[in-house]
Amino acid sequence: MNWIQPIDPLNNIALSALVACLPIAFIFWGLIIRKMKGYLASLLTMLLAIVFAVVVYGMPIKLTLLSALHGALYGIFPICWVIFGAVFLYNVTVRSGQFEIIKNFMASITPDRRLQALLIAFSFGAFLEGAAGMGAPVAITSSMLVGLGFNPLYAAAVCLIANTAPVAFGSVGIPIITASHVSDIPEMAISQMIGRTLPILSIIVPFYLVVIMAGVKKTADVWPALLVSGVTFAFFQWLTSNYLGPMLPDVIAGLASF
Incomplete structure (x- = not known):
């Protein structure tokens, strides 16, 4: 299965960049502001990134899960x-x-x-x-x-x-x-x-x-x-x-x- 990631999924480069930054901002918020445990902040960030990948970028669910698994194994x-x-x-x-x-x-x-x-x-x-x-x-x-x-x-x-x-x-x-x-x-x-x-x-x-x-x-x-x-x-x-x-x-x- 082939899938090409769209660079500007929202047809607004500034808005697309903001959405792409949200998982990164979330993990900093979780670690620094909320004082979450590292594993919990990382797990929630991964789930947020999966949702964004599927909903915003239109990535197939199967490829999204395989990508998450590949990242975890790596x-x-x-x-x-x-x-x-x-x-x-x-x-x-x-x-x-x-x-x-x-x-x-x-x-x-x-x-x-x-x-x-x-x-x-x-x-x-x-x-x-x-x-x-x-x-x-x-x-x-x-x-x-x-x-x-x-x-x-x-x-x-x-x-x-x-x-x-x-x-x-x-x-x-x-x-x-x-x-x-x-x-x-x-x-x-x-x-x-x-x-x-x-x-x-x-x-x-x-x-x-x-x-x-x-x-x-x-x-x-x-x-x-x-x-x-x-x-x-x-x-x-x-x-x-x-x-x-x-x-x-x-x-x-x-x-x-x-």
């Missing part, structure tokens, strides 16, 4: 499977005491909080983004910064900012692989194009991160470390994304930067 394999493995490994390191060793090792490298944030939030966080992705890198790295004395909310904000550079290749390249599936553009072509533009941001992010933390003057004190970290990460991100593929840029670039 969410479980490989996305949730990668997260499950990463969280399992993290819990093993915590229970075995190895996480404290890793944290203490990070602290022993330098007492400078600017460099601690650079090493943990940017370099180590990029490695975790490549290996796990989703919320795991921010959760793990921010907990490490909290253990080093950072304010919890402040640590989370720092790690979220640091996560902007590696996120395109997160979860062993899931965003690139997904983009390839929905666009029929080869994975390698997407990887190469992103790998030629994102490294520019990767050089800027370490400087931006420390400027937010300490201001411009104190950033100037550690500019060699920021330059080495950013340029190293950017170079290996470009190299791996252009010649190896979308699965390893963050892992290799994060380790090289660290």
Whole structure:
């Protein structure tokens, strides 16, 4: 069964765009305003999207249900499977005491909080983004910064900012692989194009991160470390994304930067 999605089902592009945005607005409303459980907000959003697909876009019910099933299965394999493995490994390191060793090792490298944030939030966080992705890198790295004395909310904000550079290749390249599936553009072509533009941001992010933390003057004190970290990460991100593929840029670039 073939079905082509109409771009403007309501014959008014602004109104059609508004209707298309409603499920996204609903999940934010449910999570932020109503404080719903994640699974409940997601389930209701999916049901709302199904209704819109059938009623507004005229999508056949069979294809709508098959599409929902496909999305659910794709969410479980490989996305949730990668997260499950990463969280399992993290819990093993915590229970075995190895996480404290890793944290203490990070602290022993330098007492400078600017460099601690650079090493943990940017370099180590990029490695975790490549290996796990989703919320795991921010959760793990921010907990490490909290253990080093950072304010919890402040640590989370720092790690979220640091996560902007590696996120395109997160979860062993899931965003690139997904983009390839929905666009029929080869994975390698997407990887190469992103790998030629994102490294520019990767050089800027370490400087931006420390400027937010300490201001411009104190950033100037550690500019060699920021330059080495950013340029190293950017170079290996470009190299791996252009010649190896979308699965390893963050892992290799994060380790090289660290």
